[in-house]
Amino acid sequence: MPTLQVDFLGSTLRNPFLLASAPPTNTVEMIARAFDRGWAGAVTKTIPLEKVPVRNVTPRIHSIAFAGFAEEARRVYAFGNIELVSEKHADYWMDGIARLRRDYPDRFLMASLMAEAAAEGDWVELARRAEAAGASAVELNFSCPHGGMPPHAVGAAIGQDTAIARRITRWVRAAVRCPLVVKLTAAVSDLRTLSQALALAGADAFCTINSFPVILGVDLKTHSPLPSVAGRGNVGGYTGRALKPIALRATAEVAPAGRPISGCGGITTWEDAAEFVLLGATTLQVCSAVMLEGYDIITDLCDGLLSYLEDQGAERLDDLRGRALHNVVPHASLDATARRKSSIDLETCTRCGKCAIACRDAGYQAINEAADRTPSIDEDKCDGCGLCIQVCPVWDCMVMRAV
Amino acid sequence: MAGKHHPPEVRRATLADAFAPLKLQWAVAEATRCLMCDDAPCQKGCVAGVDIKKFVRALRTRNVRLALSVIREANFLVATCGRICPQAELCEKRCSATGLAKPIAIGELQRFVGETAIRERMRPTFPPPRSEAQVAIVGGGPAGLAAAYYLRGAGIVADLYERRARVGGVPMAGIPRFRLPRDLLGAEIGFVAEGGARVIHEAVTDLGALADRYRALFLACGLGAPREAGVPGERLAGVWIADTLLELVNLGEDTRGGAPPRFSGRTVVCGGGNTAFDAATVALRLGSDEVVVAYRRSEVEMPAWPLHRGFAVEEGVQLRLLLLPREIQGEEGRVVGVGFQRAELGEPDASGRRHPRPVDGAFESIACRQVVLALGNHPSAGWEALSLEAGASGPRVDPETMETSRPGVFAGGDLVNGGATVVQAVADGRRAARAIAQRILDE
Ligand SMILES: Cc1cc2nc3c(=O)[nH]c(=O)nc-3n(C[C@H](O)[C@H](O)[C@H](O)COP(=O)(O)OP(=O)(O)OC[C@H]3O[C@@H](n4cnc5c(N)ncnc54)[C@H](O)[C@@H]3O)c2cc1C
Ligand SMILES: Cc1cc2nc3c(=O)[nH]c(=O)nc-3n(C[C@H](O)[C@H](O)[C@H](O)COP(=O)(O)O)c2cc1C
Ligand code: SF4
Numbered sequence: 001m002p003t004l005q006v007d008f009l010g011s012t013l014r015n016p017f018l019l020a021s022a023p024p025t026n027t028v029e030m031i032a033r034a035f036d037r038g039w040a041g042a043v044t045k046t047i048p049l050e051k052v053p054v055r056n057v058t059p060r061i062h063s064i065a066f067a068g069f070a071e072e073a074r075r076v077y078a079f080g081n082i083e084l085v086s087e088k089h090a091d092y093w094m095d096g097i098a099r100l101r102r103d104y105p106d107r108f109l110m111a112s113l114m115a116e117a118a119a120e121g122d123w124v125e126l127a128r129r130a131e132a133a134g135a136s137a138v139e140l141n142f143s144c145p146h147g148g149m150p151p152h153a154v155g156a157a158i159g160q161d162t163a164i165a166r167r168i169t170r171w172v173r174a175a176v177r178c179p180l181v182v183k184l185t186a187a188v189s190d191l192r193t194l195s196q197a198l199a200l201a202g203a204d205a206f207c208t209i210n211s212f213p214v215i216l217g218v219d220l221k222t223h224s225p226l227p228s229v230a231g232r233g234n235v236g237g238y239t240g241r242a243l244k245p246i247a248l249r250a251t252a253e254v255a256p257a258g259r260p261i262s263g264c265g266g267i268t269t270w271e272d273a274a275e276f277v278l279l280g281a282t283t284l285q286v287c288s289a290v291m292l293e294g295y296d297i298i299t300d301l302c303d304g305l306l307s308y309l310e311d312q313g314a315e316r317l318d319d320l321r322g323r324a325l326h327n328v329v330p331h332a333s334l335d336a337t338a339r340r341k342s343s344i345d346l347e348t349c350t351r352c353g354k355c356a357i358a359c360r361d362a363g364y365q366a367i368n369e370a371a372d373r374t375p376s377i378d379e380d381k382c383d384g385c386g387l388c389i390q391v392c393p394v395w396d397c398m399v400m401r402a403v
Numbered sequence: 404m405a406g407k408h409h410p411p412e413v414r415r416a417t418l419a420d421a422f423a424p425l426k427l428q429w430a431v432a433e434a435t436r437c438l439m440c441d442d443a444p445c446q447k448g449c450v451a452g453v454d455i456k457k458f459v460r461a462l463r464t465r466n467v468r469l470a471l472s473v474i475r476e477a478n479f480l481v482a483t484c485g486r487i488c489p490q491a492e493l494c495e496k497r498c499s500a501t502g503l504a505k506p507i508a509i510g511e512l513q514r515f516v517g518e519t520a521i522r523e524r525m526r527p528t529f530p531p532p533r534s535e536a537q538v539a540i541v542g543g544g545p546a547g548l549a550a551a552y553y554l555r556g557a558g559i560v561a562d563l564y565e566r567r568a569r570v571g572g573v574p575m576a577g578i579p580r581f582r583l584p585r586d587l588l589g590a591e592i593g594f595v596a597e598g599g600a601r602v603i604h605e606a607v608t609d610l611g612a613l614a615d616r617y618r619a620l621f622l623a624c625g626l627g628a629p630r631e632a633g634v635p636g637e638r639l640a641g642v643w644i645a646d647t648l649l650e651l652v653n654l655g656e657d658t659r660g661g662a663p664p665r666f667s668g669r670t671v672v673c674g675g676g677n678t679a680f681d682a683a684t685v686a687l688r689l690g691s692d693e694v695v696v697a698y699r700r701s702e703v704e705m706p707a708w709p710l711h712r713g714f715a716v717e718e719g720v721q722l723r724l725l726l727l728p729r730e731i732q733g734e735e736g737r738v739v740g741v742g743f744q745r746a747e748l749g750e751p752d753a754s755g756r757r758h759p760r761p762v763d764g765a766f767e768s769i770a771c772r773q774v775v776l777a778l779g780n781h782p783s784a785g786w787e788a789l790s791l792e793a794g795a796s797g798p799r800v801d802p803e804t805m806e807t808s809r810p811g812v813f814a815g816g817d818l819v820n821g822g823a824t825v826v827q828a829v830a831d832g833r834r835a836a837r838a839i840a841q842r843i844l845d846e
Contacts, residue, residue, distance in 0.1 A: 073503055293460075294441075299469075300469065348426075348428070395428040395432075396428065
């Protein structure tokens with residue numbers, strides 16, 4: 001019988017899914033409720049020390065959605081947020097971690113931590129208290145795009161400076177024995193060297209990635225960035241489905257550092273989860289999908305991933321881990337002689353002509369439409385770019401065929 | 404009954420499947436429209452309590468296997484109910500997406516899951532049997548089969564008594580095969596026998612003896628005999644009782660009852676229930692040039708579901724309202740027409756619907772070559788032998804456990820509700836199975 005059980009940083013998890021440090025882990029009660037639904041673990045909302053005042057603005061979450069037709073539902077494909085770290089401080093969280101540890105001894109409970117870049121004592125204190133409370137590991141938040149605890153420039157400002165990130169990692173490494181995870185931002189030029197440097201400094205694992213810095217939109221009437229706080233906005237964190245490709249790239253880049261990876265960014269379905277595993281992730285963190293649909297998605301994630309294991313003839317996720325990594329190669333190593341041309345299944349084709357427009361105005365003028373609107377591919381002209389297949393609204397109607 | 408049907412002019416010419424096949428692409432796109440509401444209202448509309456949100460969500464990621472197991476947990480007749488449930492009156496009626504555009508096609512999504520499961524032979528798995536031959540089920544319709552299925556799921560192998568040569572109850576014998584193909588229903592109810600339940604083809608006449616022999620008894624014998632019209636001419640050739648006609652068309656060939664009859668000219672169907680409209684669409688397919696459904700009240704009072712009516716009307720079935728049948732006219736022993744008295748609507752009667760009041764002297768005849776009577780059924784008889792307390796229709800039962808006033812005797816389906824739906828029968832059977840299993844396994 002295949003199993004979703006994974007070993008991660010010395011713990012055995014019932015499945016690879018953890019709630020990311022974010023609104024779904026806002027309180028101890030919420031985490032307990034998620035554990036009851038079947039989540040294998042959780043990362044607390046990032047914990048600041050008592051002395052740091054945290055006051056959130058409202059509103060602080062915005063989204064981009066497929067607008068569809070007027071009568072259609074909005075379908076969110078990305079969130080942008082300017083939320084700070086937890087408004088609850090270390091005292092609340094350490095007590096809560098101890099309680100969760102007692103009530104759910106088999107779950108993976110990670111304490112997400114943040115302090116000022118130069119405050120060695122603060123980092124050490126937070127990590128020691130988390131370890132003492134019974135955290136399975138600590139996760140250093142080097143990656144919040146809007147700082148996380150203004151007025152201090154922390155979060156991504158740390159993750160974007162290898163020297164500072166390395167120094168803090170060393171401090172924490174020297175202070176505690178529990179596993180140490182660094183949560184990275186992809187808004188850096190080179191994740192490969194950064195992750196290798198941090199591995200040497202003592203990071204036991206990485207979380208790839210936190211939200212990505214963006215301006216989600218601008219209000220056309222008030223000229224305020226979105227979300228708008230009394231007419232003004234700020235660079236926020238991009239999350240959800242749209243973030244996944246960036247997170248996948250980051251996962252593949254961090255894999256060579258040789259440390260286990262907790263993949264994070266846009267995981268919404270079991271298919272997303274499987275992709276992260278194939279690129280080297282051991283555990284998988286989820287936030288936005290839960291913001292959209294609640295803790296119950298855990299059933300779909302687990303059941304779907306388990307079926308995938310069966311389909312692949314694998315017993316454990318370990319058997320599949322990193323299988324796609326060796327297929328990520330430089331462009332020069334791709335086989336330019338493997339030619340493909342587009343083809344259309346006329347049975348499912350709706351005669352909408354979208355492929356013809358795309359090929360005419362952004363391709364090679366290879367799609368002809370008959371008087372009855374039936375499209376056909378002129379194989380001599382088709383250059384095999386694959387654009388038509390992407391714009392076709394019908395699934396599996398157009399495919400690339402070997403010539 | 405909502406669904407992707409073949410166009411009326413195509414389907415009315417054949418007894419073959421009226422539903423068009425569904426594709427995975429369609430199912431995923433439709434599932435994606437679902438709003439994933441909190442405390443999903445659709446689920447409250449499903450009398451079997453299918454976790455609709457969960458199965459629709461599974462479909463979004465093409466996880467048909469999960470969708471299937473979610474539905475089967477509450478309703479093992481997956482494809483069957485996807486086809487024949489009146490979703491517009493149940494789950495889809497409450498769908499929040501209705502406010503945006505139109506409800507999610509929950510029934511069609513369920514049909515897709517069920518038909519995929521049959522095509523790909525995705526069988527249910529049962530635990531090893533823990534107990535045998537302690538439970539008897541009387542009646543192999545949806546209620547009885549559901550009890551057998553869910554008892555088997557709890558490890559209990561039951562004895563199922565069915566008087567017909569084929570199990571399946573009304574869905575097998577009455578619901579026309581173009582709405583519910585035989586092999587499809589056969590595959591879904593086949594899981595019960597495959598799971599080990601013993602099917603005994605025998606009409607139970609002595610319920611008392613059975614009650615003494617088994618530790619628990621589930622009565623699921625459905626409704627009684629069809630009602631007659633009580634008008635002259637009922638015995639003429641060409642006059643059919645709807646149940647008889649439907650059963651002949653569905654099962655005649657395999658039970659040696661004979662091939663379906665050929666109709667010609669006009670057929671008049673008397674009645675206004677779902678059976679009347681099934682008989683009407685069958686009459687079309689048997690060769691009638693024209694089919695008229697004559698009902699004694701107005702369209703508002705008609706018990707047939709609007710979509711079921713629409714399905715027939717689309718095929719050309721005509722409606723005549725406020726007509727009371729008074730005589731069936733014959734020549735040389737064969738029917739030639741029906742004489743009606745016109746009616747107008749009076750005060751509401753016991754059913755809450757307005758009563759048809761005959762209009763003095765207003766008579767008319769409709770010439771026809773066939774008459775089909777679809778006037779409902781008598782309540783089932785026989786259970787009185789167990790001296791059970793009576794309810795509104797059939798024995799009174801505890802709605803949670805389906806237990807009658809006699810401990811160990813349970814009842815459900817049309818027998819206790821006076822005629823409802825397949826999904827209600829399944830829900831009753833499952834409830835009874837749960838209560839019976841608890842009792843037997845606790846001891
Ligand atoms: C023409 C028609 C169309 C319908 N269309 C729909 C529809 O589209 N959708 C829907 O949801 N519902 C529909 N219904 C209603 C639905 O078929 C019933 O509600 C449902 O079949 C009830 O199931 P049941 O198990 O209680 O009874 P039944 O289906 O009546 O099954 C009872 C079984 O018990 C057997 N039996 C009876 N007495 C004995 C005995 N003494 N010994 C052994 N066996 C016995 C019978 O042979 C029968 O097989 C329709 C009904 C009719 C008549
Ligand atoms: C509103 C919001 C608040 C967040 N707060 C934190 C935080 O306090 N600490 C942290 O490490 N990440 C935080 N994140 C980032 C998430 O943990 C996660 O890395 C990111 O959302 C990407 O995953 P997703 O695409 O599944 O949402 C937050 C994300 C959102 C949307
Ligand atoms: S989700 Fe809406 S209702 Fe709930 S706290 Fe946020 S703004 Fe208020």
